[in-house]
Amino acid sequence: MKQTGFIYGGDYNPEQWLDTPEILKQDIEYMKAAHINEVTLGVFSWSALEPQEGVYEFKWLRNIIDNLYENGISVILSTPSGARPKWLADSYPEVLRVNADRTNNLFGGRHNHCYTSPVYREAIYKIDRKLSEQFGNHPAVTIWHISNELGGDCHCPLCQKAFRQWIEKKYGTIEALNKAWNTAFWSHTYPSFEQVESPSPRGEQELHGLNLDWKRFVTDQTADFVSWEKKAIWEGGSELPVTINMMYDYKGLNYHKFKDLIDFASWDSYPTWHKEEEKETALDTALQHDFMRSILKKPFLLMESCPTATNWQSVSKLKRPGMLGAASLQAVAHGADSVQYFQIRQSRGASEKFHGAVIDHYGGMDTRVFEEVTGVGSQLLELSEIAGSTVRARAAILHDCESRWAMEDSQGPRNKDLHYMDVLKKIFHGLRKLGLDVDILDMEEELKGYDLVFAPMLYMFRCDIETKIRNFVAKGGTFVMTYWSGIVNENDLCHLGGTPHQLMEVFGLRSTELDALYEGERNSGKSTGAFFEKEKRYECRNFCNLIRTDSAETLLSFETDFYEGYPAFARNSYEKGKAYYICADFEESFYDDLCLKLVEEKGLLKVPFDIPEGVAVTSRENPLKKFLFIQNFRKDKFLVNLRNTEWKLLMGDDTGVIGQYGTAVYWTVNQEERA
Amino acid sequence: MKQTGFIYGGDYNPEQWLDTPEILKQDIEYMKAAHINEVTLGVFSWSALEPQEGVYEFKWLRNIIDNLYENGISVILSTPSGARPKWLADSYPEVLRVNADRTNNLFGGRHNHCYTSPVYREAIYKIDRKLSEQFGNHPAVTIWHISNELGGDCHCPLCQKAFRQWIEKKYGTIEALNKAWNTAFWSHTYPSFEQVESPSPRGEQELHGLNLDWKRFVTDQTADFVSWEKKAIWEGGSELPVTINMMYDYKGLNYHKFKDLIDFASWDSYPTWHKEEEKETALDTALQHDFMRSILKKPFLLMESCPTATNWQSVSKLKRPGMLGAASLQAVAHGADSVQYFQIRQSRGASEKFHGAVIDHYGGMDTRVFEEVTGVGSQLLELSEIAGSTVRARAAILHDCESRWAMEDSQGPRNKDLHYMDVLKKIFHGLRKLGLDVDILDMEEELKGYDLVFAPMLYMFRCDIETKIRNFVAKGGTFVMTYWSGIVNENDLCHLGGTPHQLMEVFGLRSTELDALYEGERNSGKSTGAFFEKEKRYECRNFCNLIRTDSAETLLSFETDFYEGYPAFARNSYEKGKAYYICADFEESFYDDLCLKLVEEKGLLKVPFDIPEGVAVTSRENPLKKFLFIQNFRKDKFLVNLRNTEWKLLMGDDTGVIGQYGTAVYWTVNQEERA
């Protein structure tokens, strides 16, 4: 079933309603009324598909899929490994997880299984292969959705063994491991690989090299499990594309390691709209959309979102009228090719019974939520031609999962709070205010192709990022880095001889000391006039990095404490490019001013109007056209005037007025692609 | 030993002082000086009564009881199951509890035993029966006190088995259970009853139906244990009445399930007087007294209270002069037939050694506390004729333990805090300000006989409350219900087709959406003039319920947010009565104004003077007389003038002046009873 335009649908759990066929029938009618063209089936259906070991019941699912197909609704089919049946846990307790404290889990919850267990792998292989055989070539089925919100770890003996093999493969000799982890400290030298155990609150938990490699192993083992499920599907005869649904700022896995395993990135987005000002929530969500899109640098799927309030946040607020449209189109604006909900019909019982859904317990079509869902469906139809188009960013921010793991685990200058994401968001905000599309990269990526790259707190240097940065600057790029960068190598061993490691020449300085500030403490940087206008000052907090400049020029200098007068922001010209070094955790306006100056300097400013706070401008393009999304997350109306420009209205008000939560979309011919 | 008048005494632990007979002798003298006529013996005496398995030592207790009897002091005798001896735990480890996380408890603490264990039941049977044989017909002994502050649960294999039998008995088939708990969600379908395990943080903890049934099972198993102890006493030859001592707002057990097992309700009251303003503490305590009294709708016992400061609160404040009297007489005013303390003589060591007592470590009679205790004794003698009289409430509030369990466990619109008890207290305050006596009912009770019934957040509908409410209104009653009512059935499955379930016609409306407000967010309801005076407005927070009215009339409407203008408070006339629906968590003055209007409308206002904040008016009655208690919990004096009324002074100042913490009691002939 070839789909054109956007995927519009969401999770659908008919197995909860098999004894009420009238409801199943009504569901189809409702979906069609709301322009829904897709449902995701099979998430958590294992018990229904295999009620006893080896006893399969596919008929109900076949009926559902056939019926959907007949009604023009496609299916994303999920493997059921997100939660296992009770009988499996009872017959083979080894499939349940062992926690870091070495307690065995009982049956319950969702991801509560060992990824290593051969028994579990065998069981999932069988059901996945059967599913593939049964439905993998059904014309309704378009994509495989592997498991659900993968996450967590297991410390069972099987995982311990797998971990030991993993580190042996990595290090070769135990001496190399001892050196890499500096186990001589506290006399923790390992006599052999067999002696290594995973981190535990009851045992070793401050050996950072061990912690880091454990996290890497967990990612690799999870990825291996996904490969295993893909193998089962493949061997069942289906060659459809594959996705996994990822989560907001999830630190349990390095999602970048899955990029070779999936055909689409997809994620589940549950912002707490109306908790903060909408413009804040929108910015935060935009960052996640960009992170997800950057994994494969192609359109992603919004696999889950909520039609109204969730039920698991501390306060679950109704989405105000229009918010659903704004949130849905925001995903599209950032590169999504779908808008999907959890879930189509609200469950009657158990933990998510009060989670918002397209069809609620009342069950009528005459609800505010159903009307809004229908409205989004119409809008997506209007925008059909945009599906499949891409985002081309010329600015990027380095966000490396492994570096962040190491930095946040490490005991250092501020165990209380590093404010890492805050700094990253300030940079993102500075760029987005100017309407720039932004990629979020990890250190495995290449920097070429970008004009402007930021690296906030790039604590660890790995993948020879030193050389990539050096070359990037040498060839004319502008690179901006902050304090607490280039401190350790890939095993969290400190670099000797000065930092930022191997980039002191590029930045024209050496970092000498890092002062941590208590809550409430402030310092500030005052402009020398060489970059910002003279007398300009920016407040800073949390960190003040003392540096010794060599060839670098001081652009701001500290105003108080014993390092008054020391450089607080410096620039160095290196071959054809420029390298900026930020010494302190400055306030937002610093990043706003910095981004404006750099973006102007690099000629990246493209939007032909001023963008006020709370208005978001984003672009997508295909070989023929460029699309401009303008979204208004403010209270006040926003008037955009593009009459005498190349941009033509695709969706929105002719007058150029965009109301609260409103979206306008413009298009123009893609000259660049043609050229 | 037939007692007339009030029981006055408390917990007495002579087994801690057997080697100092001069102290035991002094105790009796002190009790008599303080007008104490009762002591509670045997709480935690198992080790002293049965120091080794099968070796009993009753002589010391016989001496104590004989001596008390000779001095005119009666005995409430406790079974010792509140804490078991070390030898029992060491010989039979199965008697110790297993926690929800499946760790086994070691010996220690108080309620640390399995209610299911046949070994524990056998052991307690033996000692209880012996106690009954030895003392169950002693003329000093008047009441049996089963165990002590029952509570907690056990997850051992024996309890798991008993739980499986319990659910099998309830559901009959595993299919019925799976449907009731909606286990299809997250694929948690149970293949058989044998596979069900109690909730656990290491396993299943979000299957609300399981959680709810586990709580019900724990109550039933605890009640069964009480029956078992009663059986031992009965078979030992004693037929004295029985009580259990309950606790403040305790959510571990559904106390209503014990009503057929006990002859008296009794409870342990430890308010933190002087932490809040006394009027707040008094209101809160009044609610608990009324809750306890409503269980059997007859006089209850104040089994424990503290003569001065406790030692286990975070700050243990001295009771100011007069406070002890006010607190003690408040219990009496709400229907208590006793005032009892923990404890008569302060322990020298272990965890409660600094808990206030009638006789302290110093040991003299010349203490402020002893003088106050003596004063209360005198007052109770003055009021003797009131003992045995009852409270007749015409207003009631529905507070259902099972509904609250389900609501508070459920993940819903505000996991942070539902403010359930706050709403209940605002209603209670509105009624009590007018001097109304109030019953606190669970859903198993009948509503007939009341004029006015409130149902705050009656999330679950069970016991066919729909019909009871419908009939109550149809026959002329006034019923007031709030948002978040009638949402689920007795297994926490959501009602389909609209809420409040089966009462949409009675209330003339349907609830469509429930908005949750963040801390700090506010809305308000503005009067339409149809009920409150025009322009009147009330602030609300936490919840705003969006409704669609049918026949209901809008009395207040929301003032802000997208539901500005929607009904915030509505009234429907249904047959002979009226049904009010409150859509938001309104401020206290809303409930004050509402109660006043409804009480006036129903003609329930009886007290012939205005009651200011901080003055509490309560009544009791017997077939001959009615009694009016007026208590002053304010700083300022209160002057009551009942000279030209039917009321005559029984206790208090002739002038009508009631000082801080003072109590006046009036009486009149009970015309209604005679009529």
Place this chain on the structure above:
Amino acid sequence: MKQTGFIYGGDYNPEQWLDTPEILKQDIEYMKAAHINEVTLGVFSWSALEPQEGVYEFKWLRNIIDNLYENGISVILSTPSGARPKWLADSYPEVLRVNADRTNNLFGGRHNHCYTSPVYREAIYKIDRKLSEQFGNHPAVTIWHISNELGGDCHCPLCQKAFRQWIEKKYGTIEALNKAWNTAFWSHTYPSFEQVESPSPRGEQELHGLNLDWKRFVTDQTADFVSWEKKAIWEGGSELPVTINMMYDYKGLNYHKFKDLIDFASWDSYPTWHKEEEKETALDTALQHDFMRSILKKPFLLMESCPTATNWQSVSKLKRPGMLGAASLQAVAHGADSVQYFQIRQSRGASEKFHGAVIDHYGGMDTRVFEEVTGVGSQLLELSEIAGSTVRARAAILHDCESRWAMEDSQGPRNKDLHYMDVLKKIFHGLRKLGLDVDILDMEEELKGYDLVFAPMLYMFRCDIETKIRNFVAKGGTFVMTYWSGIVNENDLCHLGGTPHQLMEVFGLRSTELDALYEGERNSGKSTGAFFEKEKRYECRNFCNLIRTDSAETLLSFETDFYEGYPAFARNSYEKGKAYYICADFEESFYDDLCLKLVEEKGLLKVPFDIPEGVAVTSRENPLKKFLFIQNFRKDKFLVNLRNTEWKLLMGDDTGVIGQYGTAVYWTVNQEERA
């Protein structure tokens, strides 16, 4: 290697750098440049010294020590028991600890071994004896450092058995134990010693007598372990002096119980300079220095301190220029004979890789920190003659570890917070402001020799402190005690018959009730004019003690609450001395005024100038000279004028100016000693 002057050095871990001999060589050069004359070796070196069971490698250590010796650097040699090798834990799991919740630890962390285990004792005996044989008479080695920061407990079966033997030895009969612990409460009577188990969150945790004896046992068992290590060293042939390094306000051990085992007290000082005002931090640190010095009443060692920021505090701030000198000399001013750092060279990896060090990852000598370290080295050389001199305090404060254990474990009037150390610090501050040297004593000490002794919240009376206090006052001493004193005996059993136990005559009063105040509540004491000037008032909080005075004179009386007019501060003359009783937790100015009056009265004021807040004056003396340290912890300069006095400048500015963080040292001839 006989050292004169101060020890200057710190922890050095060459085993982390054995594969980089150039770094080891550089280390020596750097040490010499910084005037470092000592390093502490062997802390956490077990894996390097005994990489497999019974396989020893001492050569590397010999090379290091020889090389240090040749360069004039002495060695404090540590036994390696602070952390055991992985092979030991793997071969003999019994060496790992069992937690209070009875879970077994895995390998990891530092102090994670059973002090009782014969296997562990045997293993440590072997390595310690070998170390002693190899290095115990090496001319470079001067002191043995046993283990590292001893602490924690173990609940394994071996420890349970040892504990049972300990209590049997203490109590003789189980009846005596039951009486001492008042186990009749809650029916917890023990049938025999075999039935006793250590406290556990899964079992017994509120039996205060058990908790207290367990803490005592843990101290005794730890001390026994130290004895065992000393035995190994001794039997290896070395008779060098011994120390253990203690920790800031550590409550896990009663350090006073180690005084017969060690030749020097030493401790690890990590104040959070610049978090509070420096004068606050200085006062707090001064108290710890005095506590440590008072254990042996002779010079102690500052075994660890940080050259700049640590890495394990929630915020790790750089030490501002000069702060290192001020902190280092403060230790000397309070009686230290060393200044030592953790560590000489910063580790490359693992948990303390970012802990400040003399030589950092950069590795150059041209760092701010290295320059400051070198400056401190110079100052210590200037002050050489002071090393070995002592402090002679005429005022003392009673701080008894066992009393504090009992008081803080006990459930009493304020479980929230007793503010014990706050009160102790207010007294300490009052005395230190006047330049008085202060000893911090436990109850085993004698009081004679002091003029003025304070006892804040001396909850427990043990070691016949009643008699000591009585005699002290009788013979002319001034004794000041607060509320919550003399409440229990050494087993935490309450004293009967009135408190303060056996001292009611000495203080001329009896304590009747103790009121606890909520946060925010205040009372005040108003002067009667008999001591402080009339109309003077002091605010109080937390506690108000109601007393009945007999012969005592009221000096302050309460101003509010029902005890308005009751005594709040009282004085009694008893034979030749005076006993003061403080009834409430008064503000700091009360203690300032009180100390001033008492110090003047006793003629203890010796410093010939006024000491402003933030300036600290301390003295040391030897038979020939007295030394006066004046340290400025304020922002402003301080000018001291001692020109026309007996005092001569030893270090500092001729002008008498002492800048921020500056120190001046003066000397004079010790007349007293000569007389």
